[in-house]
Amino acid sequence: AQTVTQSQPEMSVQEAETVTLSCTYDTSESDYYLFWYKQPPSRQMILVIRQEAYKQQNATENRFSVNFQKAAKSFSLKISDSQLGDAAMYFCAYSDSNTGNQFYFGTGTSLTVIP
């Protein structure tokens, strides 16, 4: 089975600063999707950003961007100009056509934003 690894259980960032969350994955597939989800305390998980493996260009959504390194199987999330509302658990997820459409999630990174 595919594995997704988030090696940073906890991270903190000063408000207005930039933080990068790491994610690595293991796969032998060439076509797959990667996702970053945000799960605020006691609230539902929402999609932050997604990346198709065939696209070389890194995805960007406002203050959120990814650094996708396909050869290294790395998919990090950069949050610029961090805001208090960014505090949450962040999960990296992987899917491909052979996984039956299920997502494989990492163990998450808890992000604290310091005022």
Place this chain on the structure above:
Amino acid sequence: EAGVAQSPRYKIIEKRQSVAFWCNPISGHATLYWYQQILGQGPKLLIQFQNNGVVDDSQLPKDRFSAERLKGVDSTLKIQPAKLEDSAVYLCASSLEFSFTDTQYFGPGTRLTVL
């Protein structure tokens, strides 16, 4: 557009009791997923439906867990009898089509505590 609805939000039961969770996906979404999220871990897929048919239930502990999706809309997940290790958040998600490229939209989850 209404999101994925789940109820109840919280449930506390004694071990060996039964419990049921309900999920209403986003209107028009063909695929529905149930995940189990144990504290400190990422969500793990239990079962997925396409319309009212089961696509994958390979990770569902069928001796105690059951799920159905009548008429291809709402879904119910049941645990009977519950064990201490079933304490977790049960997440329901839906996606528009049956494709690994589709974003999954998550509900708020049901937090189950088994005493």
